[in-house]
Amino acid sequence: MSNAVTQVPDAAELRPMLHAEVDRLRDEHLGLAHRALLEIELHQLAGELDDSADAAISASRLNLESIAAAVAAHRAEHPYK
Numbered sequence: 001m002s003n004a005v006t007q008v009p010d011a012a013e014l015r016p017m018l019h020a021e022v023d024r025l026r027d028e029h030l031g032l033a034h035r036a037l038l039e040i041e042l043h044q045l046a047g048e049l050d051d052s053a054d055a056a057i058s059a060s061r062l063n064l065e066s067i068a069a070a071v072a073a074h075r076a077e078h079p080y081k
Contacts, residue, residue: 056062
């Protein structure tokens, strides 16, 4: 594989290139592009949540007791109908 194919432009170059690619998409492919972007966001948020959970566990803020208390508090505020 050539270096030109594997080298990714910096964000300042890449952003307008991606916008141009989206503008060239056929209407029927826009939903697929949107879904792909949502999946990227989902992976980012899952990573942040995982990191936050690891930090909370390390700081002893997340344990079985605190989880049970949070669930109980939520259920008290939002009873099932």
